[in-house]
Amino acid sequence: MDDVIATIRSVQPQLIVVIAALLVALVATIAVNRTTVADQGTRKLTHATVWVVAVTAVIVAVNLMLTGPLSSMITMATGTRYELSQKTIETTNDLAVDIEREGITLLQNNDNMLPLADTDAINVFGWASTNPVYGGTGSGALSDAYDTTSLLDGLHMSGFKTNDRLTDFYTDYATTRGDDTITSTDWTLPEPPASDYSDDLISDAQDFSDTAMVVISRVGGEGSDLPDDMNATDHTFDDDSNNPKAATYTDNSTEYKDFPEGSHYLELSQSERDMIDLVTAHFDDVVLAYNGANTFELGFVEQYPQIKSVLWAPHPGQAGFAALGEVLRGTTNPSGKTADTFVRDLTQTPSYENFGDFPYDNVSEFTVDTTRGKRTPAFVNYVEGIYVGYRFYETAAEEGAIDYNATVQYPFGYGLSYTTFNQNMGEVTYDEETGTIGFDVTVTNTGEVTGKDVIEAYVNPPYTDGDIEKASANLVAFEKTDEIKPGASQTVHIEFDDDDMASYDYRDAKAYVLEGGDYGVSIRSDSHSVIDEQTVVVPQTIVYDSENNTHDGDQTVATNVFDEAAGDVTYLSRANRFANYDQATAAPTDFSMSDDAKATFVNLSNSDPSQSDNPDDQMPTTNADNGLRLVDLRGVDYDDKQWDLLLDQLNFDEMDDLIADAGYQNAAIRSIGKIRLSDVDGPAALKDNFTGVSSIGLPANIVVACTWNKNLARAYGETIGDMAHEINVSGWYAPSVNIHRSAFGGRNFEYFSEDPLLTGELAAEQVVGAKSRGVYSFTKHFALNEQETRRNSQLCTWANEQSIREIYLKPFETIVKASGDAQALMGSFNYIGSIYSSAHSGLNETVLRDEWGFKGFLETDYFSGALYGYQDADQLIRNGTDAMLASTETTNHIDSKSATSLIAMRRAAHNILYTTVNSWRYENGEPEQSMPVWQIVLVGADATLGVLLAGLEILAVRRFMKRRQAAIR
Structure with a gap:
């Protein structure tokens, strides 16, 4: 809806001209008709001339619309439609199943109920069994152009029979869960009341099989966070449709509320609980499958001894459910590990009270009245600091601040298998000269089934009470084994640098610090269960504060950039x-x-x-004739002087178009042979929002995270790259690497984890995989975009520098340093402190480019300046952003032609061109470019209409002259 409104606003002047021209012509016609004119010839000539002029004005206005504000959109919408080959479809589907095989996580398996090797029939209960969640909504939604393997299909593929009467019972009850869009979500869970199950239906189910499976699912998506209060009243702060409203849902019974007062979306509804009561009353062997991306309150399973096994099967994409049947059957041994901590009560998490809707009450001067209503700035406080997810629970347990088992049900990094493993930790070595810490881990399969295991290495740093904040458990490295047969072993080497154990001291040193002392280096089966631990002694404190001693290879010293973003918040302290x-x-x-x-x-x-204009800036050269083509600079170093010569050739309009019209594309510059390239949505697929072409949807990133498998993540990126070639795409709006700060995050399905290392390592593999195919990835959302609530309503995010660097920026840093040059990033909608992220020079220049050495281009999230009330392209390019993700004309163009603006435009053009010329589209020389078909048609139509209108006017004049001559005679 935002883009529709923005489109209408962008053509408003031309629409006014069209309406005015038609009204004037109509008024003139009526006026002439009402005026007594003896000469009918004059009246007719006046009529004809008025309407010819009016139609000419309309044609000119329409041309200005089509070639101006709507040009990019029409070019994209009328582009050639490409299709995937059958081979690529099959390869991608195979990968999807591989990912889901390792992403499905076995959380409980009492009495070794699974696998169901001797059972061929399963009663599958739960309405979600007939309408499970395959992916998220919004940019993460999947295409309906390809076949989808349903949950029941997945069971059938492994030879299971399911109870058709139950299936029909659910599909007769409802076939959809509600309308889910970016701006509106129906949270209805259409679970039939237990009273609707007839005695005959249950009796028939008992005759069908002794085994029951219950499916619970939850959906999430772009634009809305999951409701933490299903009975909240509507907010009245303003009428912005992106602000939270009451959780809209329909109860399944008039006898009770599905969600009693105080309920949230990530716990059982009353209908679900009643259904589970019914199932467990009639079946002793029950497996629960949770199909959702957000951690769920699963403590209820302990109340039902009949529920012996619990599986977490997050969003599988379009083919992944085949893996669920394999896991149940035992042909696949589950090896997934949780990417988040499952707690018993989500309302007691550190972030719970500081996640959601908090509008300011004294900002009338900044409240913007837009087409969509008033935009009132709001805020969110990241009060937990570095203690996100397991970092809090493990540290609080060590400090005696919580009862761990009463708080945590399934730890981070937890997952069961059908076999057992033993991990033996070799001697830990520390080379102080190189800073390298390393050791071998020998993993032995001590069970009877072939399987894979995950090695999780954690660091527990020395902590002084009241000093630099440190968690007692910090994932520092991980690897996944190959398949290991019973009795066999595999030795895996684990290695990391000592500065990976450093902490950021934002109060005193204002730098990364590796304090001297004893560091516990352990391997664990999950964040809480230590298998073995050894001590690494750092002899003296190291402060990374000089150009010869930077942290993690930074090109410049990392020092405080975000002091202002800490605000007046009280942060959680150990x-x-x-x-x-x-x-x-x-x-x-x-x-x-x-x-x-x-x-x-x-x-x-x-x-x-203009207030930031530098009077000492000199106007850069434009329109030079240096004879260079963009393709000449493919593979040329970013800092090579040839870039200056090429940039000298550009003029203001060419740079402005390149910067302003970067929504789902980047624009052509004919003078240097720059073709228009297609950049499309992700993260689980490639989605062209204009031609409608889409690739197959892979499993969501939460599934990739649960695999803990870097090879699969690399294959994910490579497959995206292969599909991009076939549908003519150059840029991928992915991966999404924001942190699961809260279980209620609407886009947790497309983000990886609560842990920055797991997120960064796996996402980096995706980026490197796509890059190997010449596709540049827009890692997003940069940065601190952990909630959807008021995300584009001037949301001020307050966080201290330590948490910003150690938690929220770490995945981006990992990707930038791993993927090398010529990539891209997408900014976020929110403000960091009181500065819009895409206008935050500290973030975009000091950290991203100066410290990390990023060479590529940074694009905004969707750009609709006048609609959102805070996006100004000139401001953004002066502060490190290069391109506006705009598909219509708004405040995305540069108004100023000052030297300061042109220098910023030149830098932005350099970054965009450097990335695009190194994409696969230029690997075989300069691509051919031709005028878009619609423009050719427009020229033809204009010429035809021009001739026709001229002919009509000539005809009218001739008839007028003929009548005048006849009257004279």
Whole structure:
């Protein structure tokens, strides 16, 4: 809807001209008709001329619309439609099943109920069994152009028979769960009331099989976070449709509410609980399958001894459900590990009270009145600091601040197998000269089934009470074994650098610090269960604060950039056994923006980029005749002087078009042989929003994270790259690497994990895989975009520098340093502190380019400046952003032609061109480019209409003259 409204706004001037021209012509016609004119010839000539002029004005206005604001959109919509080959379809589907095979996670298996090797028939209960979740909504939605393997199909493929009467019972009840879009979500769970199950249906099920399977699913998607209160009343702060509203859903019975007061979406509904009561009353062997990306309150399974096995089967894409049948049958041994911590009560997590909707109450000067209503700035406080997910639970348990078993049900990194493994940790070595820490782990299959295991290495750093915040468990490395046969072993080498154990001290050193002392290096079966541990002694404290001693290979010293973003928030501290927990994690009570924040807050109401003009800037060269073509610079170093010569050839309009019209493409520049390239949505597929062409949807990134398998992640990126070649795509809007700060995050399906290392390592493999095929990836959303609520309503995100660097930026840093040059990033909608992320020079220049050495281009998230009220292209390019993800004309063009603006435009053009020329489209020389078909048709239509209108006017004049001559005679 945002793009529809933006499109209408962009052509508003031309529409006004069209309406005005028609109204004037109509009024003139009526006026002439009402005027007594004895000469009918004059009246007819006046009529004809008025309408010829009016139609000419309409044609000119329409031409201005088509060749101006709508040009990019029409070019994309009328582009050639490409299709995947059958071979690629089959290969991709095979990979999807491989990923789901290793992503399905066995959480419980009492009495070794699974695998069901001797059972051929299963009663599958739960409405979700007939309508499971395959992927998320919004940009993560899957295409309906390809066949989809249903959950029941997946069971049938492994030889299981399912109860058709149950299936019919559910499909007769409902076939859809509700309308899910970016701006609206129906959270209805159409689970039939237990009273609807007839005695005959249950009796028939008992006759069909002794085994029952219950399926519970939850959906999530772009634009909405999952409701943490299913009975919340509608908010009244403003009428912006992207702000949270009451959780819309329909109860399944008039006898009870599906979600009683105080209920949230990630617990059982009353209908689901009643159904489970019914199933467990009639079946002693029950397996529960949870099909959702967000961690769920699964504590209820302990109340039912009949539920012997629990499987987590997140979004499988279009083919992945084949793996579920294999896991149940035992032809696949599950090897998935949780990518998040499953807690018993999600309302007691550190972030719970500080995730959601918190509008400021004193920002009338920044409240913007847009087409979609008022946009009131809001805020979110990342009060937990570095203690995200397992980092909090493990540290709090060590400090005695929580009862771990009463709090955590399934730890991070947890997952069972049909076999057993023994991991033997070799001697840990520390080479102080190179900073390398390494050791071997020998994994032996001590069971009776072939399987894979995951080696998880953690570091427990020395901690001084009240000093630099440190978690007691920090994932530092991981590897997945190959398949190991019973009795066989595999030795895997684990290696990492000592600066991977450093912490960021934002208060005193204002740098990364590796404190001297004893570091516990352990291997664990999950974040809580230590298999073995050894000590690495760091003899003295190392502060990474000089150009000869930077952290993790940074090109410049990492020092404080985000002091302002900390705000006035009280952050959770480990000091005195988390003594400030209640204070730090309490819900906000102060809804006023501080004066300091107001001083740096910028939106369209007060934006004036010219204030940052540097009077010493010299106007750069434009329109030079240096004879270079873009293809000449393929493979040429980013800093080579030839780039200056090429950039000298560009003019203002060419650079402006390249920067402004980067939504789902990047524009052509004919003078240098730059063709239009197609950049499309992800993250689980390639989706062209204009031609409608899409690739097959792979499993969501939460599944990739649960595999803990770098090889599969690499294959994921390679397959995306292969499909990109076949559908003529150059850029992929993925991977998405924001952190699972809260279980209620709407886009947790497309993000990987609560852990930055697991996220960064796997996402980097995807990026490198795509790059090997010449496809550049837009890693997103840069940065701190962990919630959908008010995401594009001027959301101020407050976090301290340590958490920003150690948690939220770490995946981006890992990817940039692993993938090398010529890639891309996508910004986020939110503000960091009081500065819009895409206008944050500290983030986009100091950190991204200066520290990490990023050479590529940075694009905004969807650009709709006038609609959102805060995006200004001139401001953004001056602060490190290069391209506007705009498909219509709004505030995405550069108004200023000052030297400062042109220098920024030149830098942005350099970054965009450097990435695009190194894509696969230029690997065989300069691609051919021709005028889009619609433009050829437009020229023909204009010429035809011009001739026709001229002919009509000539005809009218001739008839007028003929009548005049006849009257004279």
